Amino acid sequence: MGEKPPTPEQQEIIDTSRTGEDMVVEAGAGTGKTTTLVQVAKAKPGKRGVYVAYNKAIAQDAKSRFPREVQCSTAHGLAFGAVGKRYAHRLDAARVPAREVARILRINEPLRLSEKILAPPQVARMVMETITRYCRSASPEPEPWHVPRKPGLDSDADREILRDALVPLARKAWGDIRSVDGRLRFEHDHYLKMWALSGPRLPVEYVMLDEAQDANPIIAQIVEGQAHAQRIMVGDRCQAIYGWNGAVDAMSKFSGTRRMLTQSFRFGPRVAREANKWLEMLGADLRLKGFDRIRSVLAPVESPDALLCRTNSTAMAEAMRLMGEGKRVALVGGGNGIRRLAEAAIQLKAGAGTDHPELIAFQTWGEVQEYAESDPSGSDLLTFVRLIDEWGPDVVIDAVDRLVPDPARPSPRRGRRTVTPDVLISTAHKAKGREWDSVKVADDFREPRHKDEDGRPLDIPADEAMLAYVTVTRAKLTLDRGGLAWIDNWI
Structure with a gap:
């Protein structure tokens, strides 16, 4: 079978790319942005380019799809060849x-x-x-x-x-x-920073930056510095959910011809309409169109392919509840972060302090409880504190040990058979980039308490609305809105 012809939106992007203009492509959830970039590259035969991927797995997959004139790599991969290899002996150090x-x-x-x-x-x-x-x-x-x-x-x-x-x-x-x-x-981010400080000039005619809405500022700086080449930034600004981790939205500030991909191939019109409610709340120009051949529905789901939670602590609490019912549970990203917090709780309960980076200011567990309950800055710790207080740190650690591997990223212990989970649980952040036939939303996505004169919530930050948009767009066939159904009260 031959390749499918470009959609009108994709063809417009291809035609614009042929002009050599810098370009920003706003690509909504499931709209085939990588396919579009491959089409752009194929429309530039003989021209050298580089596709900068978000992670190594994406870069590896892209190598089989892009023309051979295009180097597919992460920014770290590019930096290692230029700078990092001189420090390889230190990367292996204890x-x-x-x-x-x-x-x-x-x-x-x-x-x-x-x-x-x-x-x-x-x-x-x-x-x-x-x-x-x-x-x-x-x-x-x-x-x-x-x-x-x-x-x-x-x-x-x-x-x-x-x-x-x-x-x-x-x-x-x-x-x-x-x-x-x-x-x-010495760590990988160190040689990336050194490379960026050297003002690198890539020997290519065009540069593509994928997931540009979540770019590390260093990576954005490097791509923007390639003024001799055509620069194409692609992503979804409404999925910019990693600002807390230092990411920047390189798309908003970059000056280039703007194009859109709005036709989603992941889900049907019903899920698209749900996603558009959150896009409206964000005041975005983007609106998604669902794929008519997919009959997506909004309905309760008792046994979803994935249960998506707002916080790590809620995800772990749900995992413990389901394991109590005899279910095999996988947690996307694993439970090591929760384990380390539970181990810190044991140290604090003993009055010994802890070296956990988020809890170093506290000497006892009581101090953590007071901070989480009474200080507005401690709200992010509150769910974890309640998890520990309800179950105890030893029980939480035992539950982490009983998690089974995520089927998408299995890591079975040597000599053991891979176990298929009955339930997959993830935070919304870790679910980004993934999709499932059926998705259920946990109840820890809280409804805002107040409205302004236009009826919009006063206390929901844009990053929370973005996280909700990411959450509902993980479903392909069935979406159980759960803790995000309250959007109907605001739109």
Whole structure:
């Protein structure tokens, strides 16, 4: 069978690409953006290009689809060949304990804050987190805003003390990292940052950046710097859900001819209409069209292919409930993050403090409970605190051990048969990029409490509406809206 002819929207994008103009393609959920980029590349025979993928798996898959003149790679893959290979010996090195980081950086005294005291290893951990945030930014050197916020250390006074102390230490750490013979742990983001700082010029005639709405600022900076080449950014601005992790929407600021892909091939008109409710709430220009050949429905689902939750803690609580019913449960991304939090809870219950990066400000579990219940900044911890209080950390850890592998990313232990789960559970963030025949939405997507003069919710941030849009567009055939059905009260 031959390839399907381009849709009118795809043909318009192909025609625009032939002009050599920079271009921004707004591609809604399931609209075949990779297929469109392959069509664009095939319309440029003999021209060298590069397709920058979001992750290695996507890049590997793309290699079999794009013409051979197109290099398919992640930004890290490009940077490794240019810079990273010189540091390969350090990438294989053992982890450097926080105590050793403190010794290398000569952090010899505790850091006194307004009400807390951080020991040198705790300061060292925050220095390395500052480096991580710096390496994901477009800044030429570590700055005060790279210092991470920590629960319990978020007062203005503490923030000022932390910035004054950590920025000079971060700059010192970066000097060690850049040395081929440095002693601090060297990571993949480090050589990417070094490559970006060198102002690389790719030897190609066009550059395609996929998932541009969630671009690492470094990657966006590199692509925007290829002024000698045609730059094509593709993504869905309404799926920009990783801002909390330092991602930037490279599409909004980039100047180029704008085109759209609105015809979804993932689901039918009924799911498309549900997605469009969230696009309307976001004030987006994009509206999706469902595929007429797919008969999607909105209906209750008792046994969905995937149960999507707002938070990791809710996902784990649902997993424990279902395992209590005798179900085999897989958790997308695994349960190691919850395990580490539960282990930290054990340490805090013993009054020993913890080295968990999100809980280093607390000495006891009671302090965490009080912070989560009474401080608005602690709301993200509240579900986890209630999970631990209801079940106990040991029971939570045992439940993590009983999870079965995600079928899409199996990791069976040696000598054991792969177990097929009865239920797959995921957070909405980790579900991005995936799809299932039937999806049920958990009830931890809370309805806003107030409306403005136009009837819109006052207390739902854009990133929450984007997350809801991502959630409902994972379903192909049946969507059980569950905790997102309240949208009908607002549209």
